[in-house]
Amino acid sequence: MSDLSTEFRLPSGCPSCGSHRMQVSEVKNPDDKVFCASCRRFVCLWHEAESALEHGPSSETEALIEKVTNRKSE
Template identity: 55%
Template structure:
């Protein structure tokens, strides 16, 4: 069965391990759950991820990191 998820970097860290890499469904339904790549902890819903990406990162450095990590991903 093919993997139907993708990884993103978001500004909000995982509450368990602090990683900012999350796994999201390629379908991008607003009510899809988003999980930490490192430890598998539930982080938030995809609607929250979309809002974070739309608002942008808190600093220029954070924005550059997200652009590099999420290249090829539409906002």
């Protein structure tokens, strides 16, 4: 991933390492690839990540973590 990327937190973790921190290009086109910020594994496409963010976290604790983590990127 290039330096022109944005980090955010997904409700679901990376299948490889479990990290919730992800990276996507700043452009955020629907077909942009989302990578795990920890292990750099491809996780999903941006439009899939947007859908996961819209459906929200699975618990109140996850919701609070995401609110704080994703606040700076809004």
